[in-house]
Amino acid sequence: MPYQNEVASKTGHGDIIKNPDISEFLEHCEYMDDASEDLGKKIASLYEKIELADNLPEKIVASDASRYCEPINGKFPSTQIGYVKVSLMIIEVNEYNSLKDMAGFVDPFGVAKLHKNAEPLSFVLPGSNVRYKKASSVNDGFRLAIYENFISNKYNFYKAGDYNIKDTLFFLHEQDNKLLSIHKCPACKHDIKHTFTKEQDKINCKECGADIFFSDALRLHEQISDFGDNNSAITRFMNLIEHLLVAGFIRFLYDKAPKRLSNLAFILDGPLAIFGQPARVHSRLMKFYNSIMTDLKNRYTMPIIIGLQKTGSLNEHANSIKNFLEPNSYKIVDDEYRKKYIFGTENSDNFGHETYYGQDFIYKSKKGSVFVFAIPYPYDQKCDGHIFSNQKIKIENYAEILPRALKIIEHFEMELYENSITPIALAHRHVSISLVPGGKALDLLSKNIIECKK
């Protein structure tokens, strides 16, 4: 996703606000604005100082995803192909450190060399007005393309198999005692109750004959229409696929090299949450991460998973109060804080009940930048919303992870990218420039972690 919000506008911001209809309308609105001195101080008093951990992980795996919808030819601009690119890259922490000079500046040419592990993965989907492989509708073609992406071994972390996206999905559901089921044919809407298995991952509708796939259980296709704009379905796909790829990689490492996994940190772009139709996957991820963390904590140490948020209202809020905050202080974002200070927060007993698998934090670094990031909830399920609302903010449950996560954020903070940290910036840059189709990328990633000297 882009770092700076570039909002193209035909009219300057000032002109719109000067319009009398709009200024009158605004008189009746409350909206987020800079905090007053008093409010800023009050908010700052809710923040606490924290001691960072001393040591860093051996490697950092950063992911970044972008989506595109492009017209297929100039004559028919609404006939589009959609694609999503995900870059997973590994930063060797020692290698990175050797590029820093005494003053802490990083050699940009050296950093560019660290790109070598990042070959972006491309997922192609039909956009509007495109019927894929003679499907009877845009929707059916979209479902087929999702299925093909999910079963493809291009996205397998292990040559011998069992670690592609389909494997990850079935695994995540099984460990949470959940099923991949459908209740209706996605093509003709006829009632069909069916649960998929890994062995039989598609069936035929007896009513209309259409293929029905296990991936239809995620309902990504529901936002697709034959004539409309399919951007939001592609955005949902991008969100889901990034989290599934990281989960798949973590599962692979947990099975094959748990000790190495415990020495890694993973940084995802955005909150730890799955939005829209496939949102339920969030609770499977929460359970999975909690189970491996609990196990690795007893055997070695816990790997770090961070969702770094670069945009959104929480981020804007954090920046607006930045000057009131002490360096090296943090706040666990509880529901009360969110309701009081963040506009546009959903009204529920437990923020993110249907979508989030990680807890948000705000941190102001020693150098003075603010970061909004999340760490997975250390629970295997969410109990009643109101109770979970209190449970999720018990800081003692993050006591081991938080100082280590902050150490990573502090270490990789780079002035060049405002409030970004380097691995994400690199992954982003890489996603933006490379047009190489990713085929061997995952295999290379796996090899890098497993085969390096132990």
Ligand SMILES: [Zn+2]
């Ligand atoms: Zn049907």
